[in-house]
Structures are given as structure tokens and as C-alpha cells.
Amino acid sequence: MEGSDxxxxxxxxxxxxxxxxLGSLLPGGAWKRLPRPLRSWLRNYIGGTVLYLVSGFLWCFYIYYLKRNVYLPKDAIPSNNAMYLQIIVAMKAMPWYVALPTFSEYMIESGWTRCFSSIKEISxxxxxxxLAIYLVIVEFGIYWMHRELHDIKPLYKYLHATHHIYNKQNTLSPFAGLxxxxxxxILQAVPHVMALFLVPTHLMTHIILLFCEGVWTANIHDCIHGKVWPVMGAGYHTIHHTTYRHNYGHYTIWMDWMFGTLRDPEEETKRA
Known part of the structure; x- marks a missing residue:
């Protein structure tokens, strides 16, 4: 098959x-007259917004209403106003967040990356x-990006501190995830794009993993520790929000273990 094909x-x-x-939500086809990058951005914006709001509302409804006082004591449940303010911050940022997958799609369509379209092309x-190599690259990249957002003081002061105002159980909720x-x-998602230049990557898998970020970040901010080794569950991430110096990892605890920043929730309970 030729390059253009x-x-x-x-x-x-x-x-x-x-x-x-877009065809489902904007019938009539007017969106087809938009430039390709704008179409991709609009689709990503709608998809990201729906994913964030639906996953956040469903998870909050489950843990704060259906299972009220089961997973969390009453005084650890964030107020409705706190969750509303988190939604406002996330929705202000959403138009910018989705610029990254829009740009990655442009690079893929231009042939600049090592992406492939179908698994049939390989095996x-x-x-x-x-995929395993891709995920290791992402784990490594996000760990160090997150850690440097703490260690480089101007980055923390002007960027990451916005997220770390949520530093107690009763200020953390699934809506704090974005x-x-x-x-x-954007910086914390950049390793997903960097990996496209380093390892052959399936396009659909790349897009799915980017949107999985939305679900995952909601999950690790719910303060419920799943205790599934080696997953970097909410128990670990809650410690990150209270100590600021531990558990920078993403999906797993391995990078924190390798670089000496891991703190286990059970050990934290014993200290308390």
C-alpha cells in the first residue's frame, strides 16, 4: 500500500x-463544512465533556447517595458546592484539554508518527x-511530568497548585479528577503523544486510552482505596494530595517504588 493510501x-x-x-448530536451535516482540525476538536470536546460529566455524576451518585456512609464517613463527603466548583474549573479547561488529541490526530493523519490503523497490519x-511498551512509556512520562510539576516551584505555583487546593478527603471528589x-x-497527557513517535501504536487504542484518562482520574480522586496490587488506587492518590511528596504515579505504583516516592495507605493508617 502506498503512503498516501x-x-x-x-x-x-x-x-x-x-x-x-457529530452526526448523532448535530444532524444536518453542517459540521462537515468545518475544517478537519475543527471537526476533530469539536468531536473531542463533546466526547470529553460527556465522559467527564456522566462518569462523575454516576460515580458520585453511587458512593455519596446509594452507598452513603458505606465507603466514606459523613464528614468525608464533599459538599455539593465543592463539587460544583470543581466542575467549573474542569469545564473551563476542557476546550484546551481536547486540543491535545486533536493535534495528535493531525500528526497521525500527516504520517509523522509510528501509528498503524489496523491490528491486521501486524499481529x-x-x-x-x-501496547505494553506504550504503557510503560506513559507510566514513566507521567510520573516524571507530575513530579516535576511539584519540584519546579514556578510550575507548581502557577499551574499545579490549582489542583492541589483539594487536599483533604472532604474536598476530593471524582469531579476533582480534571x-x-x-x-x-495537557502536560500530564503529553507522554501519550510522545509515545506515538517511539513505538508503533494502534490509532483506536491511542484514542481510547486518552479518554480512559478521564474515567481513571475520576476514580483516583474518590478516596476509596481499592487495594488491587499494583494499581495506583485512590488510597495512594489521596496520600499524594495530603503529603504532596509521594505517589506521583499514574496507573500503577511501580514508578514510585522504583524512584523511592511510594507511601502505602496501610502504613499511613498505622502512622495515624
Whole structure:
């Protein structure tokens, strides 16, 4: 397959995503007259907003209403006003957040990355191997990006401190997961894009993983420790919000273990 034909596969795939999201919500096809990057941005904005609000509301409804006082004591439940303010911060940043996947799609469609369109082009064994390498790169990258957002004082003061005003159980909620300064949120997602240049990556998998970030960040801010090794669950991340110097990792505890910043929730309970 020639290079231009190969890149057409990426264009066809992203057009399909646009048809699913924009075609369902904006009937009439007027959106098809928009420039391609703007179409991708609009689709990502709608998808990201729906994912954030729906996952946040459902999870809050479950843990704060259906399971009230089961997972968290009454005084650890954030107020409605606190959650509302978190939503405001996240929604102000959302238009900027989705610029990153829009830009990554542009680079993919232009042939600048090592992306491939179909698993049939390689093999399932190769796909799983590449995915594992991709995830290691993302774990490493996000750990150090997050850590430097703490260690480099201007970055913390002007960017990351926006997120760390939520530093107690009763100020943390699933809605805090995306309540960042826009540039902070983008910087912590950049390793997903950097990986596209380092390892062959399946386009659909890349897009799914970017949106999984929204669900994952909601989960690790709910203060409920799942205790599934080696997952960096909410118990670990709550410690990060209270100590500021531990548990910078993303999906797993491995990077914190390797670089000496891990603090276990059970040990924290014993200290208390």
C-alpha cells in the first residue's frame, strides 16, 4: 500500500468517529463544512465533556447517595458546592484539554508518527507487545511530568497548585479528577503523544486510552482505596494530595517504588 493510501485509512477512521459523535448530536451535516482540525476538536470536546460529566455524576451518585456512609464517613463527603466548583474549573479547561488529541490526530493523519490503523497490519502478539511498551512509556512520562510539576516551584505555583487546593478527603471528589489548570492537564497527557513517535501504536487504542484518562482520574480522586496490587488506587492518590511528596504515579505504583516516592495507605493508617 502506498503512503498516501495508508494515510487515507487514518482519515477514514477519524471521519467515522466524527460521524458517530457529530452526526448523532448535530444532524444536518453542517459540521462537515468545518475544517478537519475543527471537526476533530469539536468531536473531542463533546466526547470529553460527556465522559467527564456522566462518569462523575454516576460515580458520585453511587458512593455519596446509594452507598452513603458505606465507603466514606459523613464528614468525608464533599459538599455539593465543592463539587460544583470543581466542575467549573474542569469545564473551563476542557476546550484546551481536547486540543491535545486533536493535534495528535493531525500528526497521525500527516504520517509523522509510528501509528498503524489496523491490528491486521501486524499481529496480535506484536500489538500486545507494542501496547505494553506504550504503557510503560506513559507510566514513566507521567510520573516524571507530575513530579516535576511539584519540584519546579514556578510550575507548581502557577499551574499545579490549582489542583492541589483539594487536599483533604472532604474536598476530593471524582469531579476533582480534571480540575486542573489547562496547561497542567495537557502536560500530564503529553507522554501519550510522545509515545506515538517511539513505538508503533494502534490509532483506536491511542484514542481510547486518552479518554480512559478521564474515567481513571475520576476514580483516583474518590478516596476509596481499592487495594488491587499494583494499581495506583485512590488510597495512594489521596496520600499524594495530603503529603504532596509521594505517589506521583499514574496507573500503577511501580514508578514510585522504583524512584523511592511510594507511601502505602496501610502504613499511613498505622502512622495515624
Amino acid at each position: 495508508y494515510l487515507d485509512l487514518f482519515v477514514e477512521e477519524t471521519d467515522w468517529y466524527n460521524d458517530i459523535v 496480535w502478539q506484536a500489538y500486545i507487545t507494542y 480540575a486542573f489548570h489547562p496547561l497542567d492537564g
